[in-house]
Amino acid sequence: MIKDHYNHLPRIKRELDNLSGKAVVVGILPKQSEFLQMIAVVNEYGAHIKPKKGKYLYIPGPKGKVYQLKSVDIPARSFLRSTYDAKHRKWEHTITSGAHRIVRSNGEVTANQVMTALGVTMQKQIRKSISRKKKPANAPLTVANKGKNDPLVDTGKLGKSIKYKITKRGKL
Template sequence: MDGMSGGDKLMEHLKSITKGLSSGDDLKVGFLEGAKYPDGTPVALVAATNEFGGTVKIPAHTRDLNFYVRRDGVSRFAKPSKANFAQSVMIPEHIVTIPSRPYFRKTISEHGPEWGGELGKLMKANDFDARKSLALMGERIKGQIQSSIIAFSEPPNAKSTVDKKGFNDPLIDSAHMLNSVDYEVKE
């Protein structure tokens, strides 16, 4: 705050601060409306299922199994690029159980108590510009949620999931959910 003298200047400055604080700006951080996977599934639905656990009904579908068949007739499963034979199989409808992986609640419990003080410091550093301060706070919380998603490891993926993905990172597959964490400041 600039040095100032006189009651009128002080009142004018306080009014400008009050106007900025009472602008009605609102910060939302997480998986915002409209974020979807390429197949149209809302990211928030997948994120909530990962956070709280649940069951997912997988509809019946066909899948190609790829094999490499040697000249002597012995075959083994193979990646599509290494296969010389493929067979389509019907996989019946089934239920997959997703365990709770509370990455979001962990972020809130670890960092939430600091957010009020951090926002206060940002407000002061930004001359009480609420919109700018909330945007900076949104960026900070977004990063904290993403860090929690990356660091989360328990419970681990099922062996079948690890085999399919090629790695055991419970909350990351395509990184679409991770990259969909966002924030918005609305009036």
């Protein structure tokens, strides 16, 4: 029996099958801080916040002053959906070109390498969106407290918390 050492089709097929069964999940992932997940959701979609107990929310201000407010409206400052809208075609191209690289390399480029490259790209682009978002501007009280008008950046934790994970398609 003669073995064909040049038949790379099984390896190519395995990697392409592997690629089609994978997904990249990007954002603040389920095992991360619930507080940061809440901050991300509030900023992504906006929120109307009212006191749960009593008439007022007590909001700290500069120089120790405390403000009593009946409610606070936080406008939507999308960084996930807006990045997806702006970049999803490039992300699709990354997968397509990755599949071509798997074929051209005879399966030596792996599905994991393609998906990792996509995850890193998505993570960087979402982090950049967070750091560049300027509108809607912070409320004057927020600017006074932070000392700057940088709506999605205070401590930098939100941007640093954007992670990616390669999963089976359909799973978190």
